[in-house]
Amino acid sequence: xxxxxxxxxxxxxxxxxxxxxxxxxxxxxxxxxxxxxxxxxxxxxxxxxxxxxxxxxxxxxxxxxxxxxxxxxxxxxxxxxxxxxxxxxxxxxxxxxxxxxxxxxxxxxxxxxxxxxxxxxxxxxxxxxxxxxxxxxxxxxxxxxxxxxxxxxxxxxxxxxxxxxxxxxxxxxxxxxxxxxxxxxxxxxxxxxxxxxxxxxxxxxxxxxxxxxxxxxxxxxxxxxxxxxxxxxxxxxxxxxxxxxxxxxxxxxxxxxxxxxxxxxxxxxxxxxxxxxxxxxxxxxxxxxxxxxxxxxxxxxxxxxxxxxxxxxxxxxxxxxxxxxxxxxxxxxxxxxxxxxxxxxxxxxxxxxxxxxxxxxxxxxxxxxxxxxxxxxxxxxxxxxxxxxxxxx
Amino acid sequence: xxxxxxxxxxxxxxxxxxxxxxxxxxxxxxxxxxxxxxxxxxxxxxxxxxxxxxxxxxxxxxxxxxxxxxxxxxxxxxxxxxxxxxxxxxxxxxxxxxxxxxxxxxxxxxxxxxxxxxxxxxxxxxxxxxxxxxxxxxxxxxxxxxxxxxxxxxxxxxxxxxxxxxxxxxxxxxxxxxxxxxxxxxxxxxxxxxxxxxxxxxxxxxxxxxxxxxxxxxxxxxxxxxxxxxxxxxxxxxxxxxxxxxxxxxxxxxxxxxxxxxxxxxxxxxxxxxxxxxxxxxxxxxxxxxxxxxxxxxxxxxxxxxxxxxxxxxxxxxxxxxxxxxxxxxxxxxxxxxxxxxxxxxxxxxxxxxxxxxxxxxxxxxxxxxxxxxxxxxxxxxxxxxxxxxxxx
Numbered sequence: 053x054x055x056x057x058x059x060x061x062x063x064x065x066x067x068x069x070x071x072x073x074x075x076x077x078x079x080x081x082x083x084x085x086x087x088x089x090x091x092x093x094x095x096x097x098x099x100x101x102x103x104x105x106x107x108x109x110x111x112x113x114x115x116x117x118x119x120x121x122x123x124x125x126x127x128x129x130x131x132x133x134x135x136x137x138x139x140x141x142x143x144x145x146x147x148x149x150x151x152x153x154x155x156x157x158x159x160x161x162x163x164x165x166x167x168x169x170x171x172x173x174x175x176x177x178x179x180x181x182x183x184x185x186x187x188x189x190x191x192x193x194x195x196x197x198x199x200x201x202x203x204x205x206x207x208x209x210x211x212x213x214x215x216x217x218x219x220x221x222x223x224x225x226x227x228x229x230x231x232x233x234x235x236x237x238x239x240x241x242x243x244x245x246x247x248x249x250x251x252x253x254x255x256x257x258x259x260x261x262x263x264x265x266x267x268x269x270x271x272x273x274x275x276x277x278x279x280x281x282x283x284x285x286x287x288x289x290x291x292x293x294x295x296x297x298x299x300x301x302x303x304x305x306x307x308x309x310x311x312x313x314x315x316x317x318x319x320x321x322x323x324x325x326x327x328x329x330x331x332x333x334x335x336x337x338x339x340x341x342x343x344x345x346x347x348x349x350x351x352x353x354x355x356x357x358x359x360x361x362x363x364x365x366x367x368x369x370x371x372x373x374x375x376x377x378x379x380x381x382x383x384x385x386x387x388x389x390x391x392x393x394x395x396x397x398x399x400x401x402x403x404x405x406x407x408x409x410x411x412x413x414x415x416x417x418x419x420x421x422x423x424x425x426x427x428x429x430x431x432x433x434x435x436x437x438x439x440x441x442x443x444x445x
Numbered sequence: 446x447x448x449x450x451x452x453x454x455x456x457x458x459x460x461x462x463x464x465x466x467x468x469x470x471x472x473x474x475x476x477x478x479x480x481x482x483x484x485x486x487x488x489x490x491x492x493x494x495x496x497x498x499x500x501x502x503x504x505x506x507x508x509x510x511x512x513x514x515x516x517x518x519x520x521x522x523x524x525x526x527x528x529x530x531x532x533x534x535x536x537x538x539x540x541x542x543x544x545x546x547x548x549x550x551x552x553x554x555x556x557x558x559x560x561x562x563x564x565x566x567x568x569x570x571x572x573x574x575x576x577x578x579x580x581x582x583x584x585x586x587x588x589x590x591x592x593x594x595x596x597x598x599x600x601x602x603x604x605x606x607x608x609x610x611x612x613x614x615x616x617x618x619x620x621x622x623x624x625x626x627x628x629x630x631x632x633x634x635x636x637x638x639x640x641x642x643x644x645x646x647x648x649x650x651x652x653x654x655x656x657x658x659x660x661x662x663x664x665x666x667x668x669x670x671x672x673x674x675x676x677x678x679x680x681x682x683x684x685x686x687x688x689x690x691x692x693x694x695x696x697x698x699x700x701x702x703x704x705x706x707x708x709x710x711x712x713x714x715x716x717x718x719x720x721x722x723x724x725x726x727x728x729x730x731x732x733x734x735x736x737x738x739x740x741x742x743x744x745x746x747x748x749x750x751x752x753x754x755x756x757x758x759x760x761x762x763x764x765x766x767x768x769x770x771x772x773x774x775x776x777x778x779x780x781x782x783x784x785x786x787x788x789x790x791x792x793x794x795x796x797x798x799x800x801x802x803x804x805x806x807x808x809x810x811x812x813x814x815x816x817x818x819x820x821x822x823x824x825x826x827x828x829x830x831x832x833x834x835x836x837x838x
Contacts, residue, residue, distance in 0.1 A: 078628070082647055083838065098632055103803065105690065124664070124694050126623025128635040142694060144624055144736065146635040185804050193809070198838070201651045202808045205644025205738055209637065209805065211628045230519025231537055235471070235604045239491055242521040242539040244602065251598025254475055258594045259838050271519070297498065301517050301535060343537065345598055372812060372837065374789050376767070396767050396834070410496065411578050412602065415595045416586070419765060441789070444765065445476065445591070445652050445836045 053319045053326075055426065056389045060358060063330055064369065066316050067337045067359040070288065072219040078207055081199045083260025084217035085364035092192040092210045095183035100147040104178040107160055108151035111173050112136030119165045123148065138167055147179050154178035186210070196367035218364040221288035223264045225252050226279060228295035228304060229343065230271045248293040248345055251412070255352060258443060261360065271295065277307040284311070284336045288363065291356065294343025297327050304340055305329070313338055321426060322389045324409035325351040337363070347409035350391045350421060353442060371443070373423075375436040376401040384428045393418035394439065401439050419444050448819065449782045452713045453751060456723055457762060459709050460730045460752040463681070465612040471600055474592045476653025477610035478757035485585040485603045488576035493540040497571040500553055501544035504566050505529030512558045516541065531560055540572050547571035579603070589760035611757040614681035616657045618645050619672060621688035621697060622736065623664045641686040641738055644805070648745060651836060654753065664688065670700040677704070677729045681756065684749065687736025690720050697733055698722070706731055714819060715782045717802035718744040730756070740802035743784045743814060746835060764836070766816075768829040769794040777821045786811035787832065794832050812837050 054062070073087040102108065102123075109117055110133035117138035121131045125144035133139065133150040141147065141154060152175050161168040186192055192210055193203060199217070207215065225248075232246040233239055249266035256264050265287070269279050276295070283290045295304035296318075308315065313331040318340075320328045324347035329340030337359055341348040353371060361369040377400035384390060393404045393414045403422055406414035421440045424431070431437065447455070466480040495501065495516075502510055503526035510531035514524045518537035526532065526543040534540065534547060545568050554561040579585055585603055586596060592610070600608065618641075625639040626632055642659035649657050658680070662672050669688070676683050688697035689711075701708065706724040711733075713721045717740035722733030730752055734741040746764060754762040770793035777783060786797045786807045796815055799807035814833040817824070824830065 079643065079647070082650060094632065096637075097803075098637060099634060101803075105693075123635075124623065126625070126635055126664070128633050130634065143690065144622065144637070180801075180803060185799075185806050197809070200809070200838075201644060201648030202742060202805060202811075204647035205640045205742070206805045206809055208628050208643035209640035209738065211630075211632065211638045213629045229537065230517065232519070235601050236606045237604075239487065239604065240521050241492060241523065242516075242519055244489075244491060244537070245604045247598045247602035250472065250601035251594060254472070254597035255594030257475060271517070297536065300498075345602065349595060349598070372789050374769070374791060374793070396765050398767060400767070406578075408573075410490075410494075410573060412595065412599045413578050416590070416593070416599055418595075438791075441834070441837065443836075443838045444834065445593075 053321050054317050055321050056354070059317055059320045059328070059330070060355060062316050063355050063359050064362055066332055067362045068335045069365055070218050070221065070363050073216050074219055075214050075216050078204055078213055078215055081204060081215050081217060082201065084199050084220070085366045086193060086195050086197045086199065086215060087218045087365065088216045089191045089195045090193040090207060090212060090215060092186045092188055092190050094210055095188050096185040096210055097180050097182060100182050101180040102141045102143055102145045102147050102154050102178065103180050104154055104156045105142050106155050106157040106178065107138045107167060108141040108147050108154045109138045109173070110135050110150050111152055111175065115169050117167050117169065119167060152176065194367065196365055198366050198368065220261055220263055221360065221363050222286070223256060223261060223289045223291065224283040224287040225249050225264060225266045226269055226283060226290065226292040227266065228269045228271060228276065228292065232268055248343070248348055251345060251349065252291060252352065255349065259360070271301045271303060273303040273306060276303040277310055280307050281311045284333050284338065288336060289359065290336055290338045291341060292339065293341045293348050296329050296340035296342070308338070308340070322391065323386050324391065326388070328355065330355065342409065344409040345412040346415055349412065349415055353421065353440065354391060371440050373438055373440045376439045377434050378403070378431055378437050380433050382431045384424060384431065387427050389426045390424040390428065392422040392424065394420045394422045396420050401437065418442065446712045446714045447710050448714050449747070452710055452721070452723070453748060455709050456748050456752050457755055459725055460755045461728045462758055463611050463614065463756050466609050467612055468607050468609050471597055471606055471608055474597060474608050474610060475594065477592050477613070478759045479586060479588050479590045479592065479608060480611045480758065481609045482584045482588050483586040483600060483605060483608060485579045485581055485583050487603060488581050489578040489603055490573050490575060493575050494573040495534045495536055495538045495540050495547050495571060496573050497547055497549050498535050499548050499550040499571065500531045500560055501534040501540050501547045502531045502566070503528050503543050504545055504568065508562050510560050510562065512560060545569065587760065589758055591759050591761065613654055613656055614753065614756050615679070616649060616654060616682045616684065617676040617680040618642050618657060618659045619662055619676060619683065619685040620659065621662045621664060621669065621685065625661055641736070641741055644738060644742065645684060645745065648742065652753070664694045664696060666696045666699060669696040670703055673700050674704045677726050677731065681729060682752065683729055683731045684734060685732065686734045686741050689722050689733035689735070701731070701733070715784065716779050717784065719781070721748065723748065735802065737802040738805040739808055742805065742808055746814065746833065747784060764833050766831055766833045769832045770827050771796070771824055771830050773826050775824045777817060777824065780820050782819045783817040783821065785815040785817065787813045787815040789813050794830065811835065
């Protein structure tokens, strides 16, 4: 059995990278990963911009200035100022080339077409230099950036309308088990509602992965093998939940072998999610997640998330993490590395109740996973623990 | 001028709450806020469930047990076990009513139809009690929950197919300024590309608000007044960027007055975003955000985000925050409260460069906002600062 760090490294080592790119409208770019650097075609700002409402001056020898015009935002008159002359100017307006400072209106006494300046002048004050944010030809955004709303704002400000991004993976989610019934139907004794497919579809959708398909398979060796084989052929990533354990009716592992899935690892020293499988076949990455929903979701964030990001060539592949002080004592059960559902509070991190891997409820209140290294025992309040930040809105 | 805490309180006090509900398919429920408690119609688990692959026993007086059958997940045969009898059982399978413990297969020696138990038995071990997560009639999820992927998983496991949620607001984004040109067109001297509309649309979409409309208005008093009036009539929330300052061509404030918008506050003691306006008219909440994109986005997360969540009746209205140690010294410019773009690192929080309110670029690297109280001066490395976690994926 390997440890969690090795398992993550192996996922990132073997998982494939997509090389199919597509061009999308900037406004449709959310959640895609940039496949090429975006080069700015303009200086930003494109001209020397006034940062204030006030007066642009050509600094003279006196405190008195003559107003020779006005420039508001959007005006394209580039007035010529002689020494000792001023123009009324507004925030965002182009500062005339011949002006060398802008004075806030609060520091000026106006008397008809004359103004008196009430402060000592420094050249280039309140002027945003042309190209201060970026110069034409400069890299505005690096390849590998996962596009957020704010990125769309920045690229729009540079006049960008199209971006080249990596195609999203096509993902098959296979859920296995005779006990599974679709929500809406009536449960017989011994049956439960299928929820891993719905959960993983929704969690993937939250992250921007909408090209997903759920397949429910009964515990039948031939069916498992055939569905799995077809899914691997048709999809970039295949996620199986359940059926990977050693039970007599767990056919997934046997099917992996039979159809020639290359096992990268099986079983990780961790709780939850010990019977985690990762393999490859013909460029398709294949995960065998535990059938218990909370365990499946923990494994999703720790192992599948980085794989998705690697597939798309993203710069940041893992969820951000930080060391935070624990808000109450916690005694660890077991010796493996642990991933615990937790909630960030003002003063630190709180491990939630209901950690059983069969119970998904506590995960709904969680916005973080606390990671305890193997052989942790008694952890005291105030001790710093590694905390992975889950995606939040 | 009011302080930031008062401003947020006023937004949450005056902002309206939507009472229009709709029923959606669970699978379409992402990002909506539950308008009614969800009551579970079933016990979860619906029966006593085996947590292991092993043997279910009716505990007898001896270490030897006779195997009388097999129950796998999904089977609905409720076998009757007499004292000293066992059934082969698999994870997730219903434990026969007459069995009172489950032994892991690793602790059992099998000899034909007989097994020998190698550990001392405790009643109800490895059995998940019926209704352990929730009982029929219990509240599965509270009104006010913002639906995440994991919630969809939990509700699916209870057989839920429809949920009642609050209707999303209709949001108009008005951007003002003669200098604004749509991306794709050619810039003339003095012009810049319109980006606040694109940015706010994308940031709202990230949070699940897709019912948005951007309107670009030139600096013209009558047009500003008319467009604003129509937008307030047609939308639940109106966000204006730019034009709220004191400049002679800033018509938004004047238009607010003229059409009878009730001013809740104007100007907040903060940097960036001092000229922030919040008002109400006929149930529509109206924000006047700064025109500078970074300032507009900070104000969006601090003030507009809670308003949106209040509108939908969400339990958590503000973004989560935590006190984190600063990773390097920081000297504060100015005496107002500050919101600084920052990035969470393993060991603490790093304030980013490029904090100018006109510069949106640094915001792309940020996943947090550091909030410094007014009159902060020199902050030392290692000192804890309040950090708001921005939405991340």
